[in-house]
Amino acid sequence: MSSFLHGCRYFILPLLITLMALTVIQVTEASWQIWDEIIRQLPYWLLSIAAAMALQFNRSRLAYLALLLLVFYVSKQSSAQVFTTLNNYSDELFIGGSILISWFAFIKDRGLVSSHGILRALGIIIGLGLGFIWLEAVEHFQAAIIANSPVSMTYQALTLVPIMFCFVFVLFRAIWRANLVNTSILTTLGIWIFYYLQPDTFPLAVLLSSLAVIYLFTILIDSYFLAYRDELTGLASRRALYNLVLSLGRKYSVAMLDIDHFKKFNDTYGHDVGDQVLRLVAAKMARVSGGGKVFRYGGEEFTIVFPRKDAQTILDDLEDVRESIEDYRIVLREDKRQNKSNTQAKAKRSKSRNAKTKTVSVTISIGVAERLGGESFDQAMKRADLALYRAKKKGRNQICL
């Protein structure tokens, strides 16, 4: 359930916000028509800024999309011969554009000026070319397809077949790999299809400006997560901890948590298994009750800050975390490369049917300190660290005040 809610953050919320924004624009149509000239200029500025920001923050797929949409907008606004000719192929461009947008959902962000850049330029030409090829094919074989199709097919429906596939693929991609960039690409495809089917509902300038704003938000929020989230565990990082310190009041408690004998664990099972265990242990810590805020301090050390709580009141919350980790049997896939001495280690082999998995468990030690009057955060942390040291000395897998 929690991973579902986590996915919602990246997937459902941006879509809802886009829908709400478009509804507001529609409802307030009368007022924004006064700003017609400004609105018509907006996509030039916003899409250019979005492309520049996307490049700066290495979100090259959004940069490509912003640039392509900018070219599209210029083609719609310009009366130059080359663009008016292009506008005669709007069906082909629509299908090619849909294929192109969908393709961006499946490739990685790579540098624009690199060998990947050349491949992507080729991809763009091929994607657009496919739109022409599909319509040529439909025109050529429509009689045969319509005659042999089990359901009644019109020419119009046939042209839309690749779009439906594109939308389903991109939708699944956005659900499967929920992140803001994939949701932005899905939104782009949705708006692209919407514009083709309902060209008069919203002016193109409004739709493209909305997309540019979505790209800008995606880049900003992504950068925030990059700066303040720990990549391995998904927890808030040490930088986020020191950000929180700025807003802490006078009363709080801080706990330092450390996985016991983690060096030995790494040596026994390998660094990759160690990483896997760090992620799972972090997920258990993230469920701490009592309003605790969890951070990865560094390595196998974690910090939990309890604003407005004294040390005695949080002991039960921390004990729950310690117990849940102690009781957690972590199932690992058998690593065929492991040598014999490793297999003699503490891991308990599961008696599962195919014996291809094994279970391991770890424990944690916890040191707690309550902020004393006049003390700085670093001083309180230092005392929590000393308490952690005592917990280790006393035999580990316990909490010390």
Ligand SMILES: Nc1nc2c(ncn2[C@@H]2O[C@H](COP(=O)(O)OP(=O)(O)OP(=O)(O)O)[C@@H](O)[C@H]2O)c(=O)[nH]1
């Ligand atoms: N897999 C993995 N290991 C890490 C990571 N960060 C730190 N470590 C390992 O964590 C281990 C910490 O070891 P020590 O500080 O000696 O402590 P310990 O073995 O846990 O022993 P005690 O704390 O005394 O119980 C080192 O082997 C680090 O390599 C990481 O991100 N991934």
